[in-house]
Amino acid sequence: MGAETAIAVLTQGADLRTWSLIVTIFGDLARAPGAEIPGPVLSAITGRIGVKPEAMRVALHRLRKDNWLTSRRDGRVSFYRLTDTGRTESERATGRIYALDRAPPTRWHILVANPKPPRQRGEPGCAPVPEAYIPVAPGTWLGPGPAPQGCDKLFAFEGRPEQVPDWLRRDLLPAPLQAAYAAFSGKLATAATALGAGPVAPLERAVLRVLVVHGWRRLVLRHPDLPDRFFPDDWQGPAARSHVAHWLARLGEPSISEIATVAS
Amino acid sequence: MGAETAIAVLTQGADLRTWSLIVTIFGDLARAPGAEIPGPVLSAITGRIGVKPEAMRVALHRLRKDNWLTSRRDGRVSFYRLTDTGRTESERATGRIYALDRAPPTRWHILVANPKPPRQRGEPGCAPVPEAYIPVAPGTWLGPGPAPQGCDKLFAFEGRPEQVPDWLRRDLLPAPLQAAYAAFSGKLATAATALGAGPVAPLERAVLRVLVVHGWRRLVLRHPDLPDRFFPDDWQGPAARSHVAHWLARLGEPSISEIATVAS
Numbered sequence: 159m160g161a162e163t164a165i166a167v168l169t170q171g172a173d174l175r176t177w178s179l180i181v182t183i184f185g186d187l188a189r190a191p192g193a194e195i196p197g198p199v200l201s202a203i204t205g206r207i208g209v210k211p212e213a214m215r216v217a218l219h220r221l222r223k224d225n226w227l228t229s230r231r232d233g234r235v236s237f238y239r240l241t242d243t244g245r246t247e248s249e250r251a252t253g254r255i256y257a258l259d260r261a262p263p264t265r266w267h268i269l270v271a272n273p274k275p276p277r278q279r280g281e282p283g284c285a286p287v288p289e290a291y292i293p294v295a296p297g298t299w300l301g302p303g304p305a306p307q308g309c310d311k312l313f314a315f316e317g318r319p320e321q322v323p324d325w326l327r328r329d330l331l332p333a334p335l336q337a338a339y340a341a342f343s344g345k346l347a348t349a350a351t352a353l354g355a356g357p358v359a360p361l362e363r364a365v366l367r368v369l370v371v372h373g374w375r376r377l378v379l380r381h382p383d384l385p386d387r388f389f390p391d392d393w394q395g396p397a398a399r400s401h402v403a404h405w406l407a408r409l410g411e412p413s414i415s416e417i418a419t420v421a422s
Numbered sequence: 423m424g425a426e427t428a429i430a431v432l433t434q435g436a437d438l439r440t441w442s443l444i445v446t447i448f449g450d451l452a453r454a455p456g457a458e459i460p461g462p463v464l465s466a467i468t469g470r471i472g473v474k475p476e477a478m479r480v481a482l483h484r485l486r487k488d489n490w491l492t493s494r495r496d497g498r499v500s501f502y503r504l505t506d507t508g509r510t511e512s513e514r515a516t517g518r519i520y521a522l523d524r525a526p527p528t529r530w531h532i533l534v535a536n537p538k539p540p541r542q543r544g545e546p547g548c549a550p551v552p553e554a555y556i557p558v559a560p561g562t563w564l565g566p567g568p569a570p571q572g573c574d575k576l577f578a579f580e581g582r583p584e585q586v587p588d589w590l591r592r593d594l595l596p597a598p599l600q601a602a603y604a605a606f607s608g609k610l611a612t613a614a615t616a617l618g619a620g621p622v623a624p625l626e627r628a629v630l631r632v633l634v635v636h637g638w639r640r641l642v643l644r645h646p647d648l649p650d651r652f653f654p655d656d657w658q659g660p661a662a663r664s665h666v667a668h669w670l671a672r673l674g675e676p677s678i679s680e681i682a683t684v685a686s
Binding site for chain 1: 532582
């Protein structure tokens with residue numbers, strides 16, 4: 159069966175920590191406010207990926223303790239959903255994961271700290287969203303959009319990058335991450351061939367979506383969100399992005415109730 | 423006599439190294455190709471500033487040896503003029519010295535060197551005109567105009583400064599230079615009052631021009647050519663610039679032959 163082989167290809171060698179996989183599942187299938195996944199559907203999806211029931215119990219316990227998931231019982235069935243915190247975090251990542259044809263920002267700014275005292279190395283102290291900043295050199299950061307107000311201890315310069323040298327590209331996307339992109343892109347192509355063009359049942363569609371999104375999420379969230387020209391020329395990111403877009407279009411969005419019908 | 427007092431005010435405490443003063447004289451009065459100053463005219467001007475004949479001989483010898491000036495003899499009189507090198511260098515400084523109402527550049531760029539190896543601290547290695555660059559921090563430079571081509575080892579970012587912090591303003595214009603601007607501005611005001619509104623003879627006009635331009639040149643060439651907002655708020659540069667503009671308009675441009683007539 160095509161879906162079986164495709165699932166095997168995508169599972170093989172993938173980093174599938176159970177709690178992280180559950181984060182992907184809820185982010186992909188139950189991100190809407192109030193959306194719930196019944197325990198049996200969750201187990202059916204993760205079971206097809208080879209996750210053991212005991213590992214599921216541990217991961218669900220941890221995610222509830224971390225205030226990411228909450229659950230309710232109805233008779234013998236538990237229903238899980240994202241907490242407000244979990245949904246906010248999922249939505250933050252959504253732009254990076256699903257925006258497959260987004261236009262990159264055209265306006266940027268640079269902040270430079272005073273080199274005289276020990277320079278701030280990690281983050282520009284005054285910026286409202288420090289994680290949006292890319293350290294170009296110690297005390298020099300690149301950030302998207304206009305320069306922030308109130309950073310009057312930093313030199314702020316607004317414009318756009320004209321030349322991104324190899325050392326910065328390699329800083330932004332180290333060799334192991336480049337290799338992971340190439341491997342993932344190759345797997346998506348192999349799995350697509352294995353899947354073929356025939357109909358795919360809702361549970362398999364859900365499982366394949368989760369594997370594709372999970373693999374993609376684990377790559378895109380490991381580097382800053384920059385236009386492709388910031389990255390090495392032979393980076394397989396654009397190829398992988400195009401494969402992901404094709405996969406998501408091919409699989410559609412199975413509803414929880416469709417999956418539940420088949421899984422029960 | 424007003425001119426006498428004005429000359430005394432401007433001479434008092436000024437840094438008037440003879441060779442540097444001669445550079446100013448040729449830059450101001452004989453920058454045109456082929457323009458010459460007869461020895462007696464040169465001596466008449468420097469004599470009014472208190473330069474001794476022996477100091478003149480030493481300075482002229484040095485400037486000829488440095489290929490800044492050349493001379494020819496006609497009977498008992500020597501005629502001095504700028505060499506091509508001297509004229510090129512004079513013209514380079516002209517923009518800074520005489521452009522009293524110029525619009526500052528609106529387009530700038532930043533270059534950032536790879537922080538991993540020992541960073542280039544002094545100059546961006548690849549830039550065609552290293553002295554045009556302002557070191558913002560070690561390995562980070564600000565330059566006017568568009569980013570240069572061919573600097574593919576540096577991160578290049580094009581745009582314009584939005585926020586210039588105090589530490590950078592003080593770096594660009596240290597306290598002693600700020601104090602020198604304030605002192606010069608004060609002197610120009612005092613000397614203008616002393617000069618009054620009456621007619622001034624060509625030799626005195628030449629001497630006063632030389633003193634004004636010399637004092638101004640010694641200030642503007644000691645810091646980068648940046649818009650005023652890069653400098654400390656209480657900087658007296660704009661006041662001094664406005665005084666210089668008034669002085670040059672008041673004195674006009676006496677020709678060498680006018681001065682010669684009076685000096686001989």
